[in-house]
Structure formats: C-alpha cells, structure tokens
Amino acid sequence: MKQKFYITTTLPYVNAEPHIGFALEIIAADVIARFHSEVLGEEVVFNTGTDEHGQKIHQKAQESGKDTQSYVDEYAAKFSELRELLSINYTHFIRTTNPNHKAAAQEFWTRCKNNGDIYKKMYKLSYCVGCELEKLSSELVDGRCPLHPNKDIEIREEENYFFAFSNYQKALLDHYEQNPSFVEPESKMKEIVAFVSGGLQDFSISRLKEKMPWGVEVPGDPDHVMYVWFDALVNYVSTLGWPDNTENFNAYWPGVQLAGKDNLRQQSAMWQAMLASAGLPFSKKILINGFISIDGQKMSKSLGNVISPKEMVERYGTDATRFLLMRLGPFGSDMDVNWHKLDITYQSLLANNIGNTASRIAKLCENNEVGYNEKVEFWDIKVSEKENEVKISALENAEKNLSIYEIRGALTDIHIYSDTIERQLSIKEPWKLKDENQKAEKKKILQEAIMSIIKLAESLKPFMPKTSNTLISHFSQEKISALEPLFPRLPI
Numbered sequence: 001m002k003q004k005f006y007i008t009t010t011l012p013y014v015n016a017e018p019h020i021g022f023a024l025e026i027i028a029a030d031v032i033a034r035f036h037s038e039v040l041g042e043e044v045v046f047n048t049g050t051d052e053h054g055q056k057i058h059q060k061a062q063e064s065g066k067d068t069q070s071y072v073d074e075y076a077a078k079f080s081e082l083r084e085l086l087s088i089n090y091t092h093f094i095r096t097t098n099p100n101h102k103a104a105a106q107e108f109w110t111r112c113k114n115n116g117d118i119y120k121k122m123y124k125l126s127y128c129v130g131c132e133l134e135k136l137s138s139e140l141v142d143g144r145c146p147l148h149p150n151k152d153i154e155i156r157e158e159e160n161y162f163f164a165f166s167n168y169q170k171a172l173l174d175h176y177e178q179n180p181s182f183v184e185p186e187s188k189m190k191e192i193v194a195f196v197s198g199g200l201q202d203f204s205i206s207r208l209k210e211k212m213p214w215g216v217e218v219p220g221d222p223d224h225v226m227y228v229w230f231d232a233l234v235n236y237v238s239t240l241g242w243p244d245n246t247e248n249f250n251a252y253w254p255g256v257q258l259a260g261k262d263n264l265r266q267q268s269a270m271w272q273a274m275l276a277s278a279g280l281p282f283s284k285k286i287l288i289n290g291f292i293s294i295d296g297q298k299m300s301k302s303l304g305n306v307i308s309p310k311e312m313v314e315r316y317g318t319d320a321t322r323f324l325l326m327r328l329g330p331f332g333s334d335m336d337v338n339w340h341k342l343d344i345t346y347q348s349l350l351a352n353n354i355g356n357t358a359s360r361i362a363k364l365c366e367n368n369e370v371g372y373n374e375k376v377e378f379w380d381i382k383v384s385e386k387e388n389e390v391k392i393s394a395l396e397n398a399e400k401n402l403s404i405y406e407i408r409g410a411l412t413d414i415h416i417y418s419d420t421i422e423r424q425l426s427i428k429e430p431w432k433l434k435d436e437n438q439k440a441e442k443k444k445i446l447q448e449a450i451m452s453i454i455k456l457a458e459s460l461k462p463f464m465p466k467t468s469n470t471l472i473s474h475f476s477q478e479k480i481s482a483l484e485p486l487f488p489r490l491p492i
Contacts, residue, residue, distance in 0.1 A: 006255030054228030
C-alpha cells in the first residue's frame with residue numbers, strides 16, 4: 001500500500017489580487033507535493049483554496065457596491081487561475097463558503113464547546129481589521145499594527161464567545177519539546193515557544209451578526225457568526241471530508257502546513273490548541289516563509305511596486321517563474337527582489353546555464369547524428385555533506401534536501417550537477433574528435449551527455465515540470481535535433 005502525504009497552503013484572503021508572496025507559498029507546496037507524488041510514489045493530497053469570510057471582505061464588497069457572495073466568487077476565480085498560470089497540481093481547492101466546510105466548522109465548534117473550551121463574556125479590545133486579530137498594546141507601534149500601519153486600530157466592546165486558549169499552554173509546550181522541528185525554520189520554532197511560554201490569553205471567536213453578518217453562524221446562537229480565523233483554520237480538516245469521511249481523514253491527517261511569518265501564531269499555536277480541544281491530532285509540521293519586499297519596501301499599490309505572478313509569467317514563462325521564486329531564499333528568510341535581480345538570475349542560471357547546456361548538446365548530437373542509448377552511463381559528481389564529509393551524489397543530495405523541505409538547497413545541488421555536465425564537455429571536447437577512428441569515442445561522450453541531461457531533467461521535475469518533460473522527450477529520441485531555446489532572451 002502506498003504511503004499517504006498531505007500538504008496544504010494557508011487560504012489567501014480574497015480581498016486583493018494574488019501577489020508573488022502567495023505565489024511563492026503555493027509553488028513551494030507544489031514542489032513538495034510533486035516530489036512526494038512523482039519521486040517517492042506516494043498518494044498525495046495537496047490542498048489550497050480561499051478564505052472568504054470576515055469583516056475585511058464584507059467591507060471591500062460594500063465599497064465596490066457588490067453582493068458579498070458575488071464579490072468572493074469573483075476573487076476566488078482569480079486564485080483558482082493560478083493552477084494553470086503557475087502549473088500548480090493541487091488536488092483540493094476549498095472555499096470557506098462551501099456548504100460542507102460550513103457544516104464542518106460548526107461541528108468543530110460544537111466539539112470544542114462540549115469539551116468546555118468555549119464560553120461567552122463581555123470584553124474590550126484593540127482590533128486590527130487588516131489582520132482580523134486582537135492586538136495587545138505591546139504589539140502596536142505608535143498605536144498602530146506594524147503589518148497594517150495605514151489602518152486605524154479599532155476599539156471594540158461587545159459580548160462574544162471565547163476560546164479557552166489558556167487551557168493549552170502546557171499541551172503546546174510539551175508538544176514543542178517532544179517535536180523540536182515541529183515549526184521550521186528553527187528561528188520560528190524559538191519564536192513560538194517564547195510566545196506560548198509567556199502565557200496565553202483566551203481569544204474571541206465570534207462576532208455579533210448585526211455588526212458583521214458575513215460569516216458561519218454559531219451553532220445554537222443565530223445572533224453570532226464565527227470569528228474568521230476560527231472558521232478558516234478548520235479548512236485543513238474539512239477538505240479531507242472531516243467529520244463525515246473519517247477513513248479519508250485518518251489516512252491523510254496530520255499534514256504539513258505552509259504559511260507566511262504573519263501566520264506563525266495562528267498556525268502553530270491557536271490552530272493546534274483548537275485541534276486538541278476538538279480531540280484531533282496536532283499538525284505534522286508547520287513551514288514558515290518570510291516576506292518578499294521590493295527594493296527594501298513592502299509591496300504596495302500606492303507605491304506602484306507590486307509584482308504579480310502574471311507579470312512574472314509574461315516576462316519569464318511559467319517554469320522560469322517557478323524557478324526564480326524558489327531561488328529567492330530558504331524557509332523563514334525575508335527576501336528582497338526587483339526586476340533587475342530577477343533578470344540577472346534568469347540569465348545566469350537558466351538561459352546561460354541549463355538552457356545553453358541543453359542547446360549545445362542537442363546541436364552536437366544533430367551534427368554528429370547521435371541519439372539516445374539507455375545503456376550508457378550518465379556523468380555524476382560527488383559533493384561533500386557538511387556534517388560528516390561523506391561524499392554523496394549531487395542528485396542524491398538534491399533529493400535528500402527535498403525530503404527535509406530544503407527547496408533552495410535542492411536547487412543548488414541541481415545546479416552543481418548542471419555545471420558538471422558543462423565541465424565534462426569542456427574536459428572531453430568531443431568537437432575535437434574528428435578522425436574516423438575517434439568516431440566511436442565521440443559518440444559515447446555525446447550519449448553520456450544525453451543521459452546526463454535526462455538525469456538533470458528528472459531532478460527538475462518538481463520545480464519545472466514543463467521544462468523537464470520537454471528535455472526528457474527531446475533527448476529520448478533515436479535522432480536528436482537542435483533544440484529551441486528553453487529560456488529565450490529577455491525583451492530589451
């Protein structure tokens with residue numbers, strides 16, 4: 001029986017166009033999902049979707065003069081378009097307005113309440129509409145949320161339902177101690193441990209329906225709707241058919257979750273406490289990404305510095321866009337980009353490296369009438385693993401890095417291998433073998449180069465699926481012709 005693997009992105013809020021921050025997250029999830037499916041041969045569920053409730057969305061719909069459901073339908077379609085635009089091979093696309101998700105959220109609420117972790121009280125709070133979160137005074141900078149400094153902090157006082165977050169401090173800390181890599185990178189693990197160790201405050205999980213009508217109705221209380229985070233987080237299990245399809249849920253849960261660093265608290269503490277309250281296992285792992293800035297500034301429409309996934313694809317193509325975003329940095333690191341930096345990486349690592357090497361070998365094969373021969377060995381190189389200096393194949397190391405979610409490290413290994421192919425050509429110089437008695441030697445060298453390009457293509461499959469398929473198909477022929485440029489010159 002095949003192993004099961006489950007990975008999910010966060011659900012982006014449908015109040016704006018998709019940006020490269022979420023594109024980075026969904027591509028990273030796709031790379032990991034493809035690795036587990038196509039390389040390891042596992043049965044994979046890859047979940048993404050849209051978060052469609054909450055005050056921020058309701059306000060945006062009102063401002064645009066649209067019915068809220070029509071508004072979220074329009075924006076959900078923009079996010080579903082990323083599937084084709086970025087070659088995303090997800091299996092599940094969940095919307096929090098789906099009836100099945102609403103029913104699951106209500107069942108989740110009921111279980112937490114039956115466990116004694118939901119209660120009602122009056123409270124006053126500072127609230128950031130941008131985050132859809134309560135903010136402590138220590139989290140504010142000059143009275144504003146540092147993530148949304150252009151939005152006023154709202155002071156609210158009303159009767160709400162609360163989740164007893166404080167009941168789960170010990171359970172969370174015990175889990176973190178027993179699973180020290182539960183959150184990656186390590187710096188974010190330390191951050192969440194520090195947060196939970198500092199004491200947990202119960203948080204509001206409902207809003208009065210008369211003030212905020214756009215949400216999932218609280219079971220047994222039609223005057224309240226669920227707080228957007230409580231509702232949205234349940235998608236990670238509702239997408240698996242929970243609570244009705246327990247067989248499917250038990251086969252795939254717990255899973256790996258990807259999130260931005262502004263989601264650290266919600267994913268690795270709040271959601272985990274909610275799972276424990278509902279009697280469900282903790283997540284398997286939380287992978288936290290950093291933020292992308294443009295020339296040191298946060299992306300903003302007002303500044304005119306937003307880079308969209310669509311713009312990147314128009315300039316570089318789908319596979320190159322996937323590659324460029326995966327090269328930006330490892331999980332947890334903040335990344336600063338601009339078009340110039342992206343152009344340089346495209347030209348040096350794709351056009352002049354992988355693309356040029358493949359074209360060069362294809363042309364040599366065409367000129368010398370050399371084709372594929374599966375019996376010929378491919379070129380390889382051993383690289384040193386830092387921890388113990390064991391020599392390991394560059395391609396094996398790439399696979400090892402992918403198995404521990406080191407996506408950028410895997411790409412580095414693949415480029416080491418790509419450089420090896422070019423270096424071997426330079427050493428062996430098959431173009432200098434012109435005598436008739438050197439023909440067999442030249443043929444063997446070129447067939448080794450062919451096998452090496454195919455190996456390179458196979459390693460690129462999770463990252464650049466179209467490019468991988470093109471290379472494998474082109475170099476598996478008995479007669480190999482010249483190859484059209486994989487990565488064309490950029491427009492001036």
